[in-house]
Amino acid sequence: MKRVEVAAITSRGLVRAGNEDRVSVFGWLAPREMTEPVLLTRATSEPVLVVVADGLGGHQAGEVASEFAVTALHTALPDVVADPAQAFGRVHEDLLALGASQPEFESMATTATALLITDVITLCHVGDSRAYYVEPGFVTQLTTDHTEPGGALTQVLGGRPGREVVPQVREVDSADCLRFLLCSDGLHSYVDAAVVREEAALESSFGAARALVRAAFEAGAPDNVSVCVVTVWLEGERDD
Amino acid sequence: MTEPVPRPSTPTVQQGSNPTVAQHGKSVPTVQQGPVAAPRENPETPEFPDQLRDRFEPLAVLGTGTEGVVWRCRTPQGDEIAVKVHWANHKADTALLAHLDRSEFRRHVPQLCGHGSFISPYGPIHWVAIELLEATLDQEIRERFAAGWSAGWALGVLRELAQALHFWQTEVGRNPIDVKPDNWMRRANGQYVVVDFGGVVGFTASQQIGSTTMAARAYTPPEQYWQEKGGPWPWWTLGEIAYQLCTGHMRFQRPNGEMLSDEVINRIRALGELDLTDVADERWRSLISGLLTTDPADRWGWVQVEDWLAGGNPPVAARGHAAAPGRSPITFVDGRMFTDPADLAVAMLDNPHAAERWLTGDGRQVLDTWLKKEELQNRFDVLRLRGATTGSARLHSGVLAFGAAFAPEVTPRYRGRPVDSDGLVAVLAEPDGFEFAGEVVLGDVLGTAGGYRCRHHGCGERCAVLDRAAAELPVLVQDAERIITGSGSGALQSGERERLHGMALLLVLRPDEAARVLRPSPWVRLANVPWWRPLAKQFPSTSTAHGRATLLAQGILQERAALQRPRRETGRFSARGVLRKIGAVVVLWYVMIAAAWVAVVLSNGDLAFNGGPDGERQAATLGASAQMVLALPLMVLAVELVLLVRTRGAVAAGVVSAAALGVALPHLPLFTAASSPDLIASQVTSLAEVWAEGIVVGLVLMTAGGLALASLARSWLPETAPRGVSRWSSNRAVIALMALVALASLFWAAVVLRLMIYSADVSTADPGGYAAFLQSGYLLALAAVAAAIALSGRNTIGTLTVAVPAVLVLAAIAKPLPELRFLWLLFLREPLLSFAGLWGQAAFWAALLVHVPLTVVCVRGIRRAVDA
Structure with a gap:
């Protein structure tokens, strides 16, 4: 049994009118605008899923795409557990089908970075949202941005028909205590890596999430910003 | 006969106008060396084979090398050529020579002037003649x-x-x-x-x-x-x-x-x-x-x-x-900069403390950033450095993994120590080797080290030996732990756990070597410890996983078994204990007498079951007379068994001995030392009369009664021998004396038994005397063996274990050898003959009832002395 603690927050930032990011934790869909992180804790041997999705602003209905993705992934949790890449592929096809059937949703697309916690911890990722592994003094990016050198995305869920999606999947073997950071590009594109390294490793998940979003705001928050600080313990490692 | 071509100690092949035999300082010997013919007395002067003299006239040695000796020779036509005579058994590729013997290859292949082979006492010798070259x-x-x-x-x-x-x-x-x-x-x-x-x-x-x-x-x-x-x-x-x-x-x-x-x-x-x-x-x-x-x-x-x-x-x-030109440098400790991750890996493997210092500081982050910048992140998962600050084992495992990713050609090292298969075996011999092995086993070091290149035949880009060990070790350790826990001897202690890991590692890398260490010695295997005996009875094979786990468990637990082996209880007198022993002796004696009767009757089955009433009577009488003859020897035997065996095993040993003596009685000499008392004789005779009326009933009753009494005797004897502190002296002189008495006594008894078996031997008239005669001849040799036993230190028991069967073999073949007469201690002959003469014709019984028990007492005394 594992104990999972997630501090989640998402915000439209200081420039954008709306928030096309979506965050879901344990099936709970975070509101579009939050001023403080929410701390959720679960001790379970069942699989749990944390997803950060960033609807693409240049496409129509980005906020619909990101919400559709996180909801669909949670709804299909058993499929995600069985084969995360295939589950992402189904969401991609469903988004394409939705875009083809309704003109207002044409080409809608989203990034998605999901952290699945079972006996092992699995990351599944498409786009330029990111997942980091964090410990004091050491932060390493676990996902690879699906971008061209100019910054254009090379892979998204949804988008124009005919494009294949090949999610990045990697497993992290279990350990006594692990800290992950999931975030949209509203954080990592504007906040210095050294700041991320320092703030993400704060002892409290809640404090880390709040500090990171504040750093994004201090950097002007030109984009929507979403942060999930996920801490996983083997049961018994920590008592609240 | 032609002498084989000798081989020099420092090989080099030289051929030229200024030949030299000695190896030049700059020349580099080839790695492989072929089979060697036996060297002659003077290896510096090889001799040209006689078999080739009709073809070539040797002029000088041009050089010696890994394949053979090269001679400058003259052909019968007067041309000078070079003839290479291979070492005996050094094969020549005749197919290649045939292929190369073409004129169109002459530009860069020497002209071949013939090749062949001949047989020498040391094997076939090949030769090839080629054109003479300059330098x-x-x-x-x-x-x-x-x-x-x-x-x-x-x-x-x-x-x-x-x-x-x-x-x-x-x-x-x-x-x-x-x-x-x-x-x-x-x-x-x-x-x-x-x-x-x-x-x-x-x-x-x-x-x-x-x-x-x-x-x-x-x-x-x-x-x-x-x-x-x-x-x-x-x-x-x-x-x-x-x-x-x-x-x-x-x-x-x-x-x-x-x-x-x-x-x-x-x-x-x-x-x-x-x-x-x-x-x-x-x-x-x-x-x-x-x-x-x-x-x-x-x-x-x-x-x-x-x-x-x-x-x-x-x-x-x-x-x-390394070649990546323009790759940015990364700064390791002490300002050392690298642009090649392979060089950095070697630096970290070479300097584990510096690597630890660097990686527990900002090194991990610097390395992660640099690898991503240089797009090398896909070759090494930096999560291998996860948790490095909390456990140095994890950190060094990460360093090992970094080396496997970028410098797999070098010897894998963990904490600065080699962890390839040979290196690990060498490390195990070091004082903290087992502790190190524990970290290797628990930290999946083997799996990571398997990613380095090795030189094993058949291993590809990964070392299959280490990969197999990595897969097998955790299961082996787990299975062995389960066997150990299941034995009921208690959980593993810390020293034992380290030894378990170390021996498990040796077992997967060098099974034969480990098996020699792990197999309990016969003495420990026989230790009368209840939890140990079921495990000690097994003789596991190293070719199966279960066998290896069992062997490992035996090896780990043998020390505990040796420590818990029952010792003689001394210094405490228990009247109840003495009475029980006396009771056990008496009852066992009865049981043995009954067993002898049953054995004699059954061995005369035709008479007993098919001979009618007379036959039954005769069989019963034969049994009764055997009882009378054996009554006293069996009593002595019962006393000795109860005192020497000391456990319930004495009862079984007594029954088997009595039955065997009963069956073999017609072939044994009479026990003349004493006769049965009249009271016993009359009892036995009257019983025989009773059984003559119904031999089957007698057999059933005698067997049932014997079993009941045997059960009673067993109940008076302990299941295991009592423990106690040994008071035997560990003085080597005492051990030597006990060993000499044991071996000499055993020798005499074995010679007597040999003479009894081979009755055609001229000396059977006085087997005891003849055995004493041989004893005086071989006493010096036995004394030397006894001294060797006493001086063997920790191997005393092992030497004794070898010496006992050796003496039995010696007794089986011993003869008076005139050429060794100078070794005979003739002055001892008379005393020994006199001593043997005490037994007269009862030498067999003396061997059985005195000398063999005396040997047992002395051997046991040596064991206790060693334990002490």
Whole structure:
């Protein structure tokens, strides 16, 4: 049994009118605008899923795409557990089908970075949202941005028909205590890596999430910003 | 008869106008050496085989080498040629020789003037005769640099060698991999030919060439590690020769002429930057860089060398991992900077403490950032460095993994210690070896070390030996722990756990070696410890997983078993205990007498069951008379068994002995020391009368009664022998004396038994006396063995274990040998004969009832003395 603690927050930032990011934790869909992180804790041997999705602003209905993705992934949790890449592929096809059937949703697309916690911890990722592994003094990016050198995305869920999606999947073997950071590009594109390294490793998940979003705001928050600080313990490692 | 060709201690092949036998300081012996003929008294002067004298007249020895001796000879036609006579059993590739014996190959292959073989006392000897050549390239280089180097000369030699390699690979269709300077020879007209065919192979994409390679290490390319013997191989050697043509010395040679160690050569060859500072000419540097390109696929071959010879400048590929020009530097500890991750890996493996200091500081983050910047992150998962600050084992495992990713050619090291298969075995012998093994087993170090290249035959890019060990070890340790816990002896203690890990590691790497250590000695195996006995009864095989786990458990628990082995309880007198023993003796005696009767009746079954009433009576009477004869010996035996065996096992031993004596009684001498008391005799006789009326009923009743009494006797004896503190002296003189008494007594008893069995022997009239006579003759030898036992220290019991059966064998074959008479202690003969004479015709009984028990007492005394 594992104990999972997630501090989640998402915000439209200081420039954008709306928030096309979506965050879901344990099936709970975070509101579009939050001023403080929410701390959720679960001790379970069942699989749990944390997803950060960033609807693409240049496409129509980005906020619909990101919400559709996180909801669909949670709804299909058993499929995600069985084969995360295939589950992402189904969401991609469903988004394409939705875009083809309704003109207002044409080409809608989203990034998605999901952290699945079972006996092992699995990351599944498409786009330029990111997942980091964090410990004091050491932060390493676990996902690879699906971008061209100019910054254009090379892979998204949804988008124009005919494009294949090949999610990045990697497993992290279990350990006594692990800290992950999931975030949209509203954080990592504007906040210095050294700041991320320092703030993400704060002892409290809640404090880390709040500090990171504040750093994004201090950097002007030109984009929507979403942060999930996920801490996983083997049961018994920590008592609240 | 022709003497076999001797082998020199320092091999080198030299052929030329100025022959030399001694190895030159700069020459490099080849790695492989063939079978050796027995050396003659003076190995410096080989003798030309008689079998070849009708073909060739030997003129001089040109040299000796790894394959044989080369002679300058004259043919009957008056031509001078070179004849190479191989070492006995050193095979010659006759198919290759036949292939090379073509005139169209003559340009770069020496002319063959014949080849063949003959039989010597040491095996077949092959010989091959070739044209006489001028000098080796090695000699040529030395002479040229002594006389004055010229660029034209170097260029000419290089062109000649390159053309020769190309010729061999294309025209001859063979790949000469052992083309060090010693194996190039010059004709008088300046042409070079390859003269050593031992390193010539056919072309295959990748060929296993065994655990050793027939090529000089300093001239072999890095792909030797994974034994890929392709076309690029000899071009690397040409690069090394080109370096020598420019500088006059080898690349791996110190200024004082000494060669660097193999380990250093390997590292420089595979990883190090190419140091060409001694090569002044820029074009030659380019040539050498191209030829010494680590990756065989990018290495220069004939096309590039031909272009270079024509004045071109072919591109030089980036050098291995490091070649990335423009790669940004990363700063390790003490300001050391690296641009090549392989160099950084070697630095960390070489300096584990520095690596720990660096990685627990900001090194991890710096490394992560640098790897991502240089797009190397896919070759090493930085999560291997996760948690490095909380556990140095994890950190060093990460360092090992980093080395496997970027420098797999070097020896894997964990915390600075080698963790390849040989290195691990060596580490186990160190004082903290088992502790280290525990970390290796628990930290999946083996699985990571398996990612390094090794030299095992059949291993590819990963070491299959370590991979197999990594897969097997956790299961083996787990199974052994389960067996240990299930034995009921208690959980593993910390020292035992370390020993378990260490021995498990040795068991998967060197099963035979580990099995010798783990198998309990016979004495420990027989230790009367309840939880130990079921485990000790097993003789597991190392060829099955369960067998290895069982063996491991036995090896770990044997020390506990030895410590818990019951000791004699001394110093406490218990009246109840004495009474129980007396009772056990009496009851056991009855049981034995009953067993003897039953055995005698059953052994006369025809009489008892088919002979009618008279037969039954006769059988019953035979049984009764056996009882009377055996009554006293069995009583003595009962006393001895109860006192010596001390456990319930005495009852079973008594029943079996009594039955055996009953059956064998007609063949045994009478026990004349004393006769049964009348009371007993009358009882036995009357019982015989009773049973004569119904022998079957008698058998049933006697058997049932015997079993009931046996059960009673068993209940009065302990299940295990009582423990106590040994009061036996561990003085070596005492041990020697006890050993001598034991061996001499056993010898006498065994000789007597031998004489009883072989009744045709002339000496059976007085077996005791004859045994004493032999005893006096062999007493000195027995005393020497006894002294050896006493001086064996910790191996005393082992030596004794060997000595006892050896004495039995000696007793079985011992004869008076006149030639050894000087060793006989004649002055002891009379006393020994007198002592034996005490037994008279009852020597058999004395052997059984006195000498064998005396041997047991002494052997047990030695064991206690050793324990003490």
